[in-house]
C-alpha cells in the first residue's frame with residue numbers, strides 16, 4: 001500500500017474536565033515519554049472494549065491520578081486528525097469525590113482558573129472544550 005493510501009487508526013478517548021470549589025480546572029501535562037509529548041490535556045484515556053465513557057474515566061483517573069471522580073454531563077465531542085492517528089475525543093465534567101490527585105504518569109498537574117486556560121499549550125483536540133469553558137458553556 002502506498003503511504004498516502006494508509007488508513008489512519010481511530011481511537012476513542014475520554015477526557016475529564018475536573019473542577020474544584022474555586023472553579024479551577026485540573027490540567028495535566030503529557031510527559032516526554034507519552035505520545036503527543038509536552039501538551040496539556042484533560043486526564044483520561046482510551047476506551048476499552050465493553051466500557052462506557054463514564055467507566056473509562058473513573059478507571060483512567062484511578063490509574064493516572066490515584067483518586068476517585070464522579071462523572072457529570074458531556075461537554076464536547078471532537079474528531080481531530082493528527083499526523084498519525086484520528087482521535088475521537090469526548091469530554092465530561094467531573095469532580096473528585098475521594099483522594100488527592102497525584103501525577104503518576106503525567107509530567108505535571110495543576111489547577112488553573114478557567115480564565116487562564118488559554119495560557120497553556122493544549123493538545124489540539126482539546127481546543128473546542130477549552131473554548132467552551134472560556135465562553136462559560
Ligand SMILES: Nc1nc2c([nH]c(=O)n2[C@H]2C[C@H](O)[C@@H](COP(=O)(O)OP(=O)(O)OP(=O)(O)O)O2)c(=O)[nH]1
Pocket residue numbers: 011013014015034035036041042043044045046047085087089123124125126
Ligand atoms: N487522555 C487524553 N488524551 C488526549 C487528549 N487530547 C488528545 O488529543 N488526546 C490523545 C493523546 C493520545 O493520542 C490519545 C489518548 O491516549 P492515552 O495515552 O492518554 O491513552 P491510554 O493511557 O489509554 O493509552 P496507552 O498509554 O495505553 O497507549 O488521545 C486529552 O485531553 N486527554
